[in-house]
Amino acid sequence: MSHHLKRLTAPVSWHIAKKEEKFITKTCPGPHGAHAMPIAVWLRDKMGLAGNMKEVKRILNARQIIVNGRPVTNPKIGLGIFDIISIPRTDKHYRILLDKVGRLTTIEIDAEAAKSRLCRIRDKRYVRGGKIQLNLMYGANILADNTYKPKDSIVLTLGEGEERFRIVDHFPFAVGNMAMVIGGKHSGKVGRITEIRVVPGSVPNRVFFEDAEGATFETIEGYVFMIGRDTPAVAEWGIEA
Numbered sequence: 454m455s456h457h458l459k460r461l462t463a464p465v466s467w468h469i470a471k472k473e474e475k476f477i478t479k480t481c482p483g484p485h486g487a488h489a490m491p492i493a494v495w496l497r498d499k500m501g502l503a504g505n506m507k508e509v510k511r512i513l514n515a516r517q518i519i520v521n522g523r524p525v526t527n528p529k530i531g532l533g534i535f536d537i538i539s540i541p542r543t544d545k546h547y548r549i550l551l552d553k554v555g556r557l558t559t560i561e562i563d564a565e566a567a568k569s570r571l572c573r574i575r576d577k578r579y580v581r582g583g584k585i586q587l588n589l590m591y592g593a594n595i596l597a598d599n600t601y602k603p604k605d606s607i608v609l610t611l612g613e614g615e616e617r618f619r620i621v622d623h624f625p626f627a628v629g630n631m632a633m634v635i636g637g638k639h640s641g642k643v644g645r646i647t648e649i650r651v652v653p654g655s656v657p658n659r660v661f662f663e664d665a666e667g668a669t670f671e672t673i674e675g676y677v678f679m680i681g682r683d684t685p686a687v688a689e690w691g692i693e694a
Contacts, residue, residue, distance in 0.1 A: 464488045466640075468556040469498045478506070481529035484591040489531025490549075490557050492518060495538075499559060502540075517542050521570055522611035532557070533591060534635055534678070535571045537611060551633065555640030569610050569621060573678050576603045593618065602626065606679035624679040631681030632662070634672050642670060643680070 458479035460471050467490050469477065478493040480486075496503045496512060503509040509528050516524040519539040520532065532538070534557070538547045546567035552558045573590040580586045584596050587607075595618045601607060604626035610619045624630060628649060634642045644662030647669070651658050657673035664670070 464490075466490075466551075466555055466557045467494060467498075468558075469494065478529060480531040481527065483531045484593075485531045485533030485536075487531075489533045491529050491531055492520070492525055493528035495532055495559070522613075522617060536591075537562075537567050537570045539567050551635060551641040553641045568612065569608050571678075571680065572607055572609055574601055574603050574605050574607065577601065595620075604674060604677065604679070624682055626674075626677065626679055629683050630679060632660075633678045633680050634662075634670075634676050635678045636676035637672050639670050639672050640676070644670070646677075649674070 458477050459475060460469065460473070460477045463469060463471070463477050466488060477498075478491040480489050480491050483489065490499075492513070493503075493506060493509045496509050496518070497505070503512055506528065512518060513526045513528055516526065517540060518525050519541065520530070521537055532549050534549055534551055536549045538549070538559075539545070544564070546562050546564055547559045548562050548566070548570075550558050550560060572593070575588045575590045577585055577587050580596075585599050585601075587595050587597050587601055589595070595609070597620060601620075601623060602625070606624040606626075607620050608622035610616050610621060612619075626632075626649075628646050631643065631645055634640055634644075642662070642664065644664040646660060647663050648661040649658060650661065657675055659671055660674050660677050661671045662669065
C-alpha cells in the first residue's frame with residue numbers, strides 16, 4: 454500500500470487546489486475510511502490555520518484540536534460528515550457537512566451545538582448479559598435498548614464520564630422522515646423519504662425522495678443518513694435543504 458497521495462487523485466469531496474504541490478497528506482485507517490479528509494488538510498488547506506506540516510504537528514501536539522470530544526494528535530486522522538471540531542484556544546467550534554454537490558464543507562457552530570453529534574447506526578447485536586450494542590457508522594459502539602434499528606440516526610452527547618455518548622434524540626429510517634444522501638451522484642442532497650423499495654436478492658434497496666422544491670430523486674439505502682423526523686431538522690443542523 455502506498456504511503457503517498459497525489460493531489461490530482463485526491464477525493465473530489467476534499468475540494469482542494471490540485472496543482473499547488475505534487476503530493477497531499479493521505480488519510481490513515483480510521484473512523485471514516487480512505488475518502489475522509491485528514492485533519493492536516495483541514496487545518497492547512499481548508500481553514501488556513503497552519504502553513505505547513507510542521508505547524509500542523511505543533512498545533513496537534515499541543516492538543517489544541519478536539520474532534521468529537523477527544524484531542525487529536527495524528528495529522529492523518531480523517532474527518533467525515535457530522536464530525537464536531539473544537540479549538541479551545543480560540544473558542545471556535547465547527548461541524549463537517551456535505552454541500553449540495555457532495556463536497557465536504559465546514560460550518561461554524563456555537564458551544565452548545567458542539568456538545569452533541571449525529572451518528573448513523575450501522576448494525577446492532579446482542580452482547581454478554583443480554584444487552585444490545587449499537588455499532589455506529591464512524592466506529593464507536595454503545596449500549597442501548599432495543600428501540601433503535603440499523604440505518605436509524607441518533608444524537609449523542611460528547612461530554613465526559615457518564616455524559617459521553619448519551620442518546621438525546623432519535624431519527625428513524627422511515628417514510629416521511631428527513632434524510633441526507635452521503636454517496637453517489639445525489640451526494641449532499643436533502644429530502645423527505647417518500648418510498649423505501651425493497652429489492653429481492655443482493656441488489657441494494659432503493660430509497661425515493663422529494664426535496665423542498667418538489668423535485669424527486671432516488672438512491673440506494675446505504676447512502677441514506679437520517680437527519681430529522683416528520684418535520685425537517687435542517688435548520689438545527691446547519692444543512693441547506
